Amino acid sequence: xxxxxxxxxxxxxxxxxxxxxxxxxxEISHQKFHEDAWSHEKMGSGLTRILQGETxxxxxxxxxxxxxxxxxxxxxxxxxxxxxxxxxxxGVSSVIHPYNPFAPTAHLNxxxxxxxxxxxxxxxxxxxxxxxxxxxxFDEDCIHWHQTAKTACDTIHPDxxxxxxxxxxxxxxxxxxxxxxxxxxxxxxxxxxxxFENCFSFLQAVGNSFIDAYSPIIVKRKSQAFTxxxxxxxxxxxxxxxxxxxxxxxxxxxxLQFGGRTESILMSLPPKVQWKYNWTPEKxxxxxxxxxxxxxxxxxx
Amino acid sequence: xxxxxxxxxxxxxxxxxxxxxxxxxxEISHQKFHEDAWSHEKMGSGLTRILQGETxxxxxxxxxxxxxxxxxxxxxxxxxxxxxxxxxxxGVSSVIHPYNPFAPTAHLNxxxxxxxxxxxxxxxxxxxxxxxxxxxxFDEDCIHWHQTAKTACDTIHPDxxxxxxxxxxxxxxxxxxxxxxxxxxxxxxxxxxxxFENCFSFLQAVGNSFIDAYSPIIVKRKSQAFTxxxxxxxxxxxxxxxxxxxxxxxxxxxxLQFGGRTESILMSLPPKVQWKYNWTPEKxxxxxxxxxxxxxxxxxx
Numbered sequence: 001x002x003x004x005x006x007x008x009x010x011x012x013x014x015x016x017x018x019x020x021x022x023x024x025x026x027e028i029s030h031q032k033f034h035e036d037a038w039s040h041e042k043m044g045s046g047l048t049r050i051l052q053g054e055t056x057x058x059x060x061x062x063x064x065x066x067x068x069x070x071x072x073x074x075x076x077x078x079x080x081x082x083x084x085x086x087x088x089x090x091g092v093s094s095v096i097h098p099y100n101p102f103a104p105t106a107h108l109n110x111x112x113x114x115x116x117x118x119x120x121x122x123x124x125x126x127x128x129x130x131x132x133x134x135x136x137x138f139d140e141d142c143i144h145w146h147q148t149a150k151t152a153c154d155t156i157h158p159d160x161x162x163x164x165x166x167x168x169x170x171x172x173x174x175x176x177x178x179x180x181x182x183x184x185x186x187x188x189x190x191x192x193x194x195x196f197e198n199c200f201s202f203l204q205a206v207g208n209s210f211i212d213a214y215s216p217i218i219v220k221r222k223s224q225a226f227t228x229x230x231x232x233x234x235x236x237x238x239x240x241x242x243x244x245x246x247x248x249x250x251x252x253x254x255x256l257q258f259g260g261r262t263e264s265i266l267m268s269l270p271p272k273v274q275w276k277y278n279w280t281p282e283k284x285x286x287x288x289x290x291x292x293x294x295x296x297x298x299x300x301x
Numbered sequence: 302x303x304x305x306x307x308x309x310x311x312x313x314x315x316x317x318x319x320x321x322x323x324x325x326x327x328e329i330s331h332q333k334f335h336e337d338a339w340s341h342e343k344m345g346s347g348l349t350r351i352l353q354g355e356t357x358x359x360x361x362x363x364x365x366x367x368x369x370x371x372x373x374x375x376x377x378x379x380x381x382x383x384x385x386x387x388x389x390x391x392g393v394s395s396v397i398h399p400y401n402p403f404a405p406t407a408h409l410n411x412x413x414x415x416x417x418x419x420x421x422x423x424x425x426x427x428x429x430x431x432x433x434x435x436x437x438x439f440d441e442d443c444i445h446w447h448q449t450a451k452t453a454c455d456t457i458h459p460d461x462x463x464x465x466x467x468x469x470x471x472x473x474x475x476x477x478x479x480x481x482x483x484x485x486x487x488x489x490x491x492x493x494x495x496x497f498e499n500c501f502s503f504l505q506a507v508g509n510s511f512i513d514a515y516s517p518i519i520v521k522r523k524s525q526a527f528t529x530x531x532x533x534x535x536x537x538x539x540x541x542x543x544x545x546x547x548x549x550x551x552x553x554x555x556x557l558q559f560g561g562r563t564e565s566i567l568m569s570l571p572p573k574v575q576w577k578y579n580w581t582p583e584k585x586x587x588x589x590x591x592x593x594x595x596x597x598x599x600x601x602x
Contacts, residue, residue: 036579050578058578176557176566239570246547247557256477256548263579265477269540271577275570277351277359278337 003124003196005090008112009065011200012092013047015110015207016063019094020049022211023061026218029054033061038261043067048264052271055222057099060267064260065090071115072257074250078190082123085115091128092207093251095268096214101234103221104134104141104182105241105270108210109251110203126199127189129164130210131172132217133182133241135234136286137294141217142183146300149186152209156202157194164188169297174244180295181244185213233287236279238270245269304425304497306391309413309504310366313393314348316411316508317364320395321350323512324362327519330355334362339562344368349565353572356523358400361568365561366391372416373558375551379491383424386416392429393508394552396569397515402535404522405435405442405483406542406571409511410552411504427500428490430465431511432473433518434483434542436535437587438595442518443484447601450487453510457503458495465489470598475545481596482545486514534588537580539571546570 020033031053039045046064053059067088076083091111098105110128117123132145146165153161168187173180186206191199245252245268255265281287321334332354340346347365354360368389377384392412399406411429418424433446447466454462469488474481487507492500546553546569556566582588 052578060578176560176563242543242574243547243567246544247554253548259477262477266544266576267578269576271575273543273574273576275567275572275574277353277361277568278564 003112003114004200005088005112005114008090008200008203011204011207012063012090012110016047016049016061016092019061019092019108019211020051022215023051023056023059023096023218026215026222027051027053027055028222033059036264038264040261043258043260046261046264048261048267050267054099055103055218057097058267058271059094059096060264061092061094062264062267063092064264066258066260068258072254074254074257075113082115082117085117087113087115089113093268094210097238097270098218098222100222100224101135101226101230102138102224103218104132105238106210106214106217107131107133107268108207110207111251112200112203123192124196125190125192126203127191128203128206129168129171129185129187130206130213131168131182131185131187132214133237134294135237135290136230137183137290138221141220142294142298142300144216145183145185145213148209148213150301152205153186153202155205156198160188160202161186166297172244173248174240175248177240177243179240179291180297181240183294183300184297232274233281235270235272235274236276237290238273239275242269242273304413304415305501306389306413306415309391309501312501312505312508313364313391313411317348317350317362317393320362320393320409320512321352323516324352324357324360324397324519327516327523328352328354328356329523334360337565339565341562344559344561347562347565349562349568351568355400356404356519358398359568359572360395360397361565362393362395363565363568364393365565367559367561369559373555375555375558376414382418383416386418388414388416390414394569395511398539398571399519399523401523401525402436402527402531403439403525404519405433406539407431407433407511407515408569409508411508412552413501413504424493425497426491426493427504428492429504429507430469430472430486430488431507431514432469432483432486432488433515434538435595436538436591437531438484438591439522442521443595443599443601445517446484446486446514449510449514451602453506454487454503456506457499461489461503462487467598473545474549475541476549478541478544480541480592481598482541484595484601485598533575534582536571536573536575537577538591539574540576543570543574 033049036048044066108130114124150161164186168184171187334350345367352360409431415425451462465487469485
């Protein structure tokens with residue numbers, strides 16, 4: 001079966017709607033998502049949806065469909081045979097920054113790429129995944145997150161969870177801090193060794209399960225009492241999110257190099273952030289437990 | 302005359318002291334600089350000096366002397382002949398984030414590099430410069446800043462100001478925002494076409510003039526009355542500083558790739574930052590004048 005881009009596009013737009021609806025359900029302020037549709041003669045089009053409320057200080061859910069004359073460097077470093085290739089990409093990206101420091105930041109990306117090699121051959125692949133970035137850790141949340149990811153993976157292939165969980169631990173890593181960004185989840189790229197239909201089914205399983213993985217955690221944490229100390233720590237840790245996204249994240253660098261819509265790409269950056277020179281948490285504090293325990297690659301199930 | 306590294310090191314440590322002393326004089330809270338000396342068996346050593354006060358929400362003045370087995374990518378992109386070269390680098394970097402939104406952020410870097418090519422030849426060069434990032438613009442401050450830079454350049458070469466001012470406009474540019482980071486100043490790299498002594502004199506003129514360029518502006522702006530609206534705009538605009546430093550700044554990427562002391566490298570990031578999705582200033586406001594007028598390359602003198 002050949003790549004069915006129409007089916008992919010329908011799935012992605014539908015996923016975007018369902019994710020936005022699920023988040024709106026949990027938004028205490030009853031704020032709704034604001035929509036910005038954009039299109040660019042040469043680069044393609046997209047629909048950026050942003051919610052700024054009380055539960056969600058900022059939640060962004062982007063759909064985009066871009067076409068380009070040549071793949072940016074961020075996409076060819078691992079595939080030199082695709083340097084100079086024309087490409088087309090469809091994807092949904094979401095980054096959700098809750099206000100409550102006990103509620104973790106979540107990230108989802110599901111994407112489809114096809115590129116035309118210089119010899120005329122078309123290559124296609126799927127990529128994506130999700131990861132969770134807590135500021136204060138809860139074992140039960142980590143277990144639920146990873147169990148949901150595993151259940152989704154197992155519907156397609158018994159090895160996928162272990163493989164893509166390990167990938168996520170490796171990918172969502174802040175090299176200059178020697179720290180993981182969060183507790184991981186799934187990360188896959190260049191998925192095209194199964195038939196198109198199976199790869200696409202896996203993409204759907206990942207996208208759909210993100211909502212099941214995240215919603216119960218938000219329900220549990222969105223109203224948990226916190227103090228200014230917790231909020232300060234959250235804003236401080238958000239600095240790490242910025243560092244990862246601007247220095248390492250392939251999707252962000254791809255978007256900026258490609259010349260995409262900057263405000264859509266950078267919706268992933270947290271609304272309020274603090275850097276404190278050489279700050280370290282108190283010994284045996286909850287804040288120390290974040291980096292010392294939760295942000296180490298760990299088998300949660 | 303051969304490179305005199307001892308003289309360079311003395312100048313740089315002395316510049317660091319003088320700059321810190323000048324900033325302490327303007328610090329309303331009478332806070333002093335805190336010092337962190339670091340050394341690493343293989344990588345070299347440094348002295349990081351940080352002031353967190355009322356005038357200066359954060360001011361960092363770093364000295365470092367690093368040695369490496371091979372130049373990181375950030376330094377060889379423009380010099381493929383130096384890929385794999387052993388190197389040694391001495392420098393002072395400073396980034397100063399005042400609390401008052403009417404007081405601009407300032408940045409200085411002066412550095413000396415020498416590298417050993419694979420054929421054994423030693424090459425050396427100087428680089429550096431300074432630039433100013435206002436949140437609210439004042440023509441008189443911009444003129445004073447650039448006039449001081451020009452006066453310093455003119456002591457060495459009549460063409461240097463024009464050349465290095467243009468370089469700064471080009472270098473301190475946030476491509477994905479299509480915005481300059483600030484009102485510019487000076488930027489030079491690979492300076493080695495004059496005799497060593499003249500190049501070093503120029504480095505000294507640049508370093509010394511930074512204090513003269515910045516101090517009077519701080520004196521004038523540090524106590525100017527402001528409102529929360531001004532402070533919010535400052536924190537929002539500081540997001541651009543983060544974007545530039547983490548996505549484009551060669552010194553930052555060099556340091557992170559080299560595996561340097563992260564807290565010293567990232568002292569350049571502002572203490573409090575905001576991102577607001579798709580925010581734009583009101584028409585004809587002071588905030589709009591920043592990007593529409595001050596952050597365009599402009600002949601200030």
